Amino acid sequence: MSICYHTDPMKVVYHLIYFAIGCYETAYKLGLSLSFRQEIMKWNGWGYSDSRFLFNKKGQAEFTGKRYRLSGLILPSLKDWFEGTFGANLQHKSPPTVNLSAVAPPNLNEPFIEDLKAAGVAASHDPEDRVFRAHGHCLHEIFALREGRIGRVPDMVVWPSCHSDVEKIVELACKHNVCLIPYGGGTSVSSALECPHEETRSIVSLDTSQMNRILWIDEKNLTAHVEAGIIGQDLERQLNEHGYCTGHEPDSMEFSSLGGWVATRASGMKKNIYGNIEDLVVHIKMVTPRGVIEKSCLGPRMSTGPDIHHFILGSEGTLGVVTEVTMKIRPIPEYQKYGSVVFPNFQQGVACLREVARQRCAPASIRLMDNEQFQFGHALKPQVSSIFTSFLDGLKKFYITKFKGFDPHHLCVATLLFEGDRGKVLQHEKQVYDIAAKFGGLAAGEDNGQRGYMLTFVIAYLRDLGMDYYVIGESFETSVPWDRVLDLCRNVKERIVRECKERGVQFPPLSTCRVTQTYDAGACVYFYFAFNYRGLSDPVHVYEQVEHAAREEILANGGSLSHHHGVGKLRKEWMKESVSGVGLGMLKSVKEYVDPQNIFGNRNLL
């Protein structure tokens, strides 16, 4: 499948066409099943059950399913890259074990359940439903699931179908002193969904997935009022049907929810045009134990004291449940174009991104991969269909490495995505390529750019493949002022390598980064790190120690605690250092006022 461009602005086929079109829609039409998502998704890995990487009998890697551009294709160089990078061996497998019987019986609060039934809210205490909502996608969470180790899980799941359902649930929870943990898309990578071990009350997972309707679209003000449980790709698709989009595309948008974005201060790939979630929301409605918090009008900006939205944005489910959000929408852009630039080295690439940011001409998305990631991307190239293509590839490679003298072990690639009306896009494109040329950048074609963005969606599936062969890994992110980007990248990558070595990891780890967002005053940097854990008795512990060290290194180098993943429980220990004691005290006093009983007891953030 490939991307087609239509000139008719109202009928553009969206660039995410390779997503499974209508998979949800069909389901909705067939009549909704509460646990529909868990039927089509893995319970101990990333994404859809039908989509996964595997090494076939010939030892070649392939990606199963039909949902992605890479689906059904053979990836001939992945095996060599995988074995070469990690020292892994296809003979050494570490398959998951299944053990749902380990789920402890629920600790139910009967009076609460009875009141809930009376209120007519759907609920379940089926072990599968509970386990599915007991975790996010941190390495330790998935690793434990694969090993069949299941810790504390919610005692029951409730599915409110609208704002007033949530009000009822929260009221009853307060009445019966039950702990509520809101659950949206379940894509957290900050241990935010983990049930606190010290929690003795009945824990209820509040699944917002049934609150997934667009309630209205206001074309005059270009806003849409949406229930917060809607999943990213559904929101975009449904808005597209009306000719609109939000433009908010976090890498997890296939699975993450609007409420989750608000609760974690999410960032989208195309924030350069559309803004991050805090720029996109006009109005938020949240149910707290104290009642509903919302603003009284839809004014685009207010000077009414500190913006109360900023207590909600990033509150990580500690204050209440976001139920409805009014968001800005935009007409679907007329034209989209991918692009890519090869730089002789990472330094030149960063200098170019900095210049692009200085001139404030960043395209919808601009990302810079380091050399390791470039090589990784290369390993995911599907089998070429004709000799001609392979010949062309060879020529390109020859041109860049021999003719232009780029060292294949230093060069790095920036991927670009332009959006807008056709004329402007082309003009914009030229401006960016001209800047790139000043930093030794060579245009490297649309196809490379597009594959770069596709990788974003499949990379999470790759971790599951790694885990089948003793390789574990994770990603983490930060934001940092421009002048420290290079130093931070180098130091953090080196720290990871060093820590792995010191902790007995036998093979050098994969330690790579990319600059994924540019701002006026800095950039967002994303790290990937993975290693072969054969010979380690407690790989997850080693992994956690290394990640901890890497975060310390980030903070020591002027990076932030998080750019968009949030704090959760994973990074809580650094909150005070990050926002000062007074800052933390302010947040705590808000929590104290809003939720004195700690009904929203996931213990994130504070």
Next chain:
Amino acid sequence: ILSYPRHPVLKKRDDFEDVLEERRRSSDLRYALRCYTPTLYKGLVPCKVSVLKSIVLQSDHLQCVIKQVSSESGDSTECVAEEASLILDEMAHRMQLSTVRFFVFTLSKAFKRLFRSVCVNEEGIQRLQQAVQEHPVVLLPSHRSYMDFLMMSYLLYMFDLPLPVIAAGMDFMSMKFIGEMLRMSGAFFIRRSFGGDKLYWAVFSEYVKTMLRKGYAPIEFFLEGTRSRTCKSLTPKTGLLNIVMEPFFKGELFDVSLVPVSISYERVLEESLYARELLGVPKPKESTSGLLKARRVLSEDYGSMHVYFGHPVSVRSLAEGKIKRSQYNLLPRYIPQKPSVDTHEFLNDAAFRLVRIQEENMVLKPWVLIATLLLQNPDGMDLSSLTEQTDWLRHLALAFGAFLDWPDHEACSEVISCSLALHRRLLSVSAGHVQLSVTDAPQVETTPEEAVFQRAVVVLSCASYRNQILHVFLRPALLAVAMQSANSSRKDDIYNCFNFLRNMFSNEFILCPGDSVQDFEEACYLLMKRGVLQVLEHEIVMSASGQSTLAFLCSVLDPFLQGYQVVCRYLCEETNENLTEKEFIPAVRSFCFVSLSSDLQKNALAALLRLKAVRKVKV
């Protein structure tokens, strides 16, 4: 890494190899011209000296200071920038391989004449080779002689290591031809004092940091700041150490390796020069003609020389848990920042520990033991008792962890007579009696004053050898004196006394600040192990057999105690209200002439000032 072992005896040290052996067998010229391909830092982007200069001048840091200075002084920025450029021209090295080759050739010749052997620990070289590739390296040699940095560069060339750039005092620059030669072999020159000169400091620090960040070449400087005239390690300076650590603190480098190097001489080339200087004869100004006159030294035998490359110390692991690097997050990194109190403390502590490593890896020759004994017996000793006591001392020193280079399979008397022969200028041997004395043809008419002066020169020269082993005996000796003066066997009383002495002498010896308890415990441990003491829960008791050891240890510190007493007596009895610092040393010297070196007097005054016994009044 820097917590040196509590049981120093068990310390494993590398073996040495004589590097001159090969030189004696093959052509020096061919050697000087051989293909030199050093192992380089992995991140190195080679750059020319001129490019380096423009990077420094264009740096944000320097530009920022130039603007500051210009707005403060009212001069135009161009004018200040010009000044900065001149400072850099005056400072910068212009390393050239051809000059280095010339030096290699001449030094090969010179070293072969001066030294019987130059011994280097090759394992240390291998570690350095490894370190050089991984992180930028800072070489920290001890400083006892002008030979030090020539030898360092010579050795690095020899082992195909990158040649260092060396921070040298401006004094050398005044040596016409030689100054430029040194510059072309990697020396860069810094003024001795530039306290308040912001621009100078900025150029200097940026120059060093740029070379470090780029991994341009190993930076070499002397922690002690200057040659130690007494062969005792000097209290380290932290300025340059701060400069080389800052790129790590600010995240510009992942790590920096500090390599302490201990260079020891069986006979120091400048031995009598130093003694004269300490007695108030001004240091001859460095000049090319002076150097030519000093050719005389070439005709003498200086025995062997040892260079020990210590384990590289990672700044990152040193700073772990002590430096909060995020303190640099809120200010753009090019804006100069004075080190915080914590940082300052850390630098000071690190500097002391590095000097301690230098001390511990310093090879000691048998002569050092002999000199110690001869100084304690001013009337001389019979050869037989000297032999006996040297042997006793040798075992004591080894038990305390001394790095003693004692020839294997040689009779003690043989070793001693060899040492005596090498140092014959300082002593007289007649009829089996050994005594320190002036053996240079005595002038016919010597005034009594001159005779005393000559004697003092010999004593101070000899003391400079004894000083080399002081760090081995220091802690037990402090304990011995503390026990003697505490008049009590209670541990607390002895500790208090120990602590007082330690505090008193902390300008005199390398005593890491804050290590008082550790030092006390180390001293107890060493003496207990020797069977000198019994350390009970609340008491310290001397064993019957320990008397001689304690007496020896007390007399090790005796000259220093006496010297400090003299200074105090002078200050109490003789001074009027306003003694200027300049007058102090000549005044004390005339008050009590005998064996008082200006070094000790300065240290004593500094200690008294520190302990607030004496007050400094600015006039």
